[in-house]
Amino acid sequence: MTWNPSDFNNTSGLHISPKDMWIPELIIHNAVGDTYELRTSNFMKLAISSNGFINWNTGGNTETSCKVDISRYPFDTQTCHILIGKSSSLDYELMMIPAAAKINTFLYDENENGEWELLDTSVGYHAINEQMTFLKCTLILKRRPLFYILNILLPVILLSLMNVLSFKLSINCGERMSYSVALFLTFIVLLNIVADEMPKVSKTISFLQLYINTQLAIGMFITTISVFLVHSTNSKTNDDVTGAVHAVYKFCKLCSKKQQVRPESPKGDDQHEDKYIKSGQCEKLEMEHVQQTPGSANAETNQSPSIVDAVNVIDDTLFWSFLMLFVLITIVFLLLCLF
Template sequence: MGVKSQNRWKIRNWIFIIFLWSHPVTSQTNQNVLKLMNDIFTNYSSKVRPMISQERPLPLDVSFYLSSINEVSEVKEKLVTTGYIMLEWIDELLRWTPEDYNYTEMIFIPQNDIWKPDLVLKNGFKKFEELGGSFYYLVIHHDGSVNWWPFHVFESRCAMDISRFPFDTQTCDIKFITWSHFVEQIEITKSSNGIQYYEYEENGVWDIVDTSSEIKKEQGESEVKFTLTLQRKPLYYVMNIILPVIFLGYLNILVFVIPVDAGEKMSFSVTVFLSFAVFLTIISTLLPTSSDNTPIISMYLIIQLIYGVIALIISAFQLRLHHRNETEEIPMFWIKVVQLQRKLRCKKTRKVVVSDSNLKENEVQKIAETCDDNREVTYVWNHVSTSIDFFAFWSFLITNIIITVTMFTVSALS
């Protein structure tokens, strides 16, 4: 071996020795950890707030990691979420020097063996429950920092504004508070993490459009509030409720197309009216009982029910007029109504004649004779019922289109 090779080998050995000296290999044993725990827990009590100076508040960092939205109940006004809370604080009574225990830098302790904050869900739907459980472990670092990750299914109250159902957006809060301690003992600090996602699974009905967190200190209490802004996916309700209701609304108008002689006017109108009543019952089961927020779709159904009642009244009145004695004199009011209806129809017919050059000569002559203003016409009660159908049909159709477009446009875009 040459001189250069020997020198190179010596240099490599020295570099390796220096590296080992600056980066010692650690292998803690159970005796190291046991000695550490005996030393730090000798005079430790989980009943004492872990501050050397009890006059200072303990900073508590709280973050929320969301896994899924299990349920948003409009009827019960309840939000059910799954996730875990990440809590971080400094336990000044649990500190050690890692070099004294074979470089042991962290240990895992059951949550009930050390002091932990009494953080509870403030707006819980059922009752206050302790976070975590006896099988949860906390991580304690050598500098006294403690990490706790209690996983939980949170059931919280959420006031629902269902006025724009099913195009609504709901804002729900999940509030946590230190129940027994005042802000002078435990001060919740605003976490830089806020609301994060942990293996989040999309909800089939709701999308999360925004999240935020806020620290509140009121009446000596320290509180953290996590806010979820949820937007409903309306496709299911559009296909199964809104479109059938709109189609029924236009079926309601067809009662004025059915001739009085057919004898089906009343039964058709009653059937459509009962269909609206069924849909109103279905929607009432989906929404909470509230007098403050009336859904637009419920108002639309009420309007359609009113239309159905008016259609029933008009149909019954028409049947009464249609079966009157033909020799009975027709009042001047109804004669003017029939004349106005005849003028409107003839005006439309003349426009068709002018625009359609394919009409035969005998058809044009027949239309001209029918719409001749000088032709003497004998009015009967059948003409009156036909005129009522004409005006009722167009009045219902125009107003129904205006109401439908206005109400659902406002609901979807506001």
Template sequence: MVAILDVNEAQQSVEATIWMQVHWKNELLVWDPSDYGNLTLIYPPDKNMWKPELAMSNGYNELTPIGSDFVLLKSYHDGQTVWVPGQKVQFLCRIDVTKFPFDTQTCYMEFFNWAGTKEETSLKYREPEYDSSKGYVSYSNSEWTVTERRSMKRAVDGHEMIRVIVVLKRKYVSLVLTLVLPVILLAFLNVFVFLLPTESGEKLSFSVTILLAQAVFLSFISDLMPQATDTISGLSIYISTQLVLSSLYVLITCCNLRIYHRDTNRCRIPRWFLKLICISINSDNCVYPIKEDGVAGSDISQRLDRICFWFFLVIVFLMTTIFLMGGIY
């Protein structure tokens, strides 16, 4: 494998540049080097030589043979023939983006000789030596790295198949800095709207600003998100949930401002609501409900802000932890 050119999540395909070393023995082309001036190697024309019609069974486009006409053959005096075809291929691969941007994809290329059955042509494979300086590919990709490559042989419909399995891991450092980190920061920053004093007059504008920032950022990063239709990434669910929570913060802030400016002497707060949020903790560590008489709207607003802050902070923390742990592991 020379290079990974593209991984298309929407088309469920991978594009790569490959080349192979194909060896076989041509018993009809054997000679004694001493009879031909110690000639041990020739480059016969491609059209005059037999070669296996190798093809990729899971190709994205039409089924075409591997190799091109300008690739030369090498034939040795003992009949050993070497053919080194290479080309750009596009093959199907089921891509699961659930753990994006920490996802790992397992794809494979499957080759077979479509001009002969397994009784006529037997295929064998040899694993290439691992190059520690280059890894599994000669040229690295800016988005993906090949962490593993192995081969296996199987028989399907009378043909022997050589399956080359490639494990791709997404390079997530750049995506974390430009995508994940801003989303997490906005999620935690949004919760602090409940710490702003109501007297400042900035609570509603702060919550609306964060909501608009999330909406604008979501439209900005739409091109960076995978466009797969079969699976949904955890990051997309996380962003959508934070957008819903941000809208909920705006509604709670509006209700809280209304309670703050409410004349509780003329329009009483419902008793069930007071029992739900208005509690007083005495020195004996016992919990007592505050009496309805003498409770101002500002007191209820401050208590509601405190409860919402800790409640939503725990929710955002748990959601972020689940998203990060689920993606990494």
């Protein structure tokens, strides 16, 4: 396929149809559906130069498969491959050599795709065995997360915070149960939306799904607690606190007492300071004080709070506990996705 241009009216090149010349049998092995053959594009002519160099720009539209990892969704980065190989020829019959180390992207418009951002490309070898190698074109894609942050992640975080705020509603308010149940159902709807948006992959689990399921479980637990508190409030014929509510109330009061700061002793009073330092001395002094004034102190200690006061103390303790749990789970989720 070489000639002297001066012998043919200075013709240095020509174009012919792929049907009139031998062309390599190249296929895309990981195409979705039927195997895509590159040599079926007969409308792309072969450019032949007088020195024997032949250039054939072929191609077409096809879909290829890609193994995805959705654990960091929607902040994930995917690495996809396109395998271009020979149908039956071995390496000693047809050798495939990449013309460049990267894929030519001069026809690629980065603003055209609003979901993915192309970070990097590469072209290398993929060996099946010693006598057959493929070309492995690699694409590194990063998902654009803004849409998912505004429509999925931010609503989930806000609803989780609103779920904790249910403890700030008065127990006498009839909207407390409807408020908790409405948030619980909203989490279920969001979970279905996330499941529809993500690829159907069972090998990896998305941290976002785990986060929503965790918040769903917390919402169910908060709703259950609200049911018992409302039931305990409305089922009592008197204001006395008994049973499980009284036990939880005592535990909450104990936790609140531990958080109080012990008063500092005056400077220079060594004897008063030793009373706070010595082990068990404070308890001994308190017991002596109770024995000296049994009428007033015992009456104050044994006095049972009203059911509304007890529930208010429980609600306040549960609010701060679930708020810290919400902040901790959210920080861990963001760290796993971003880093």
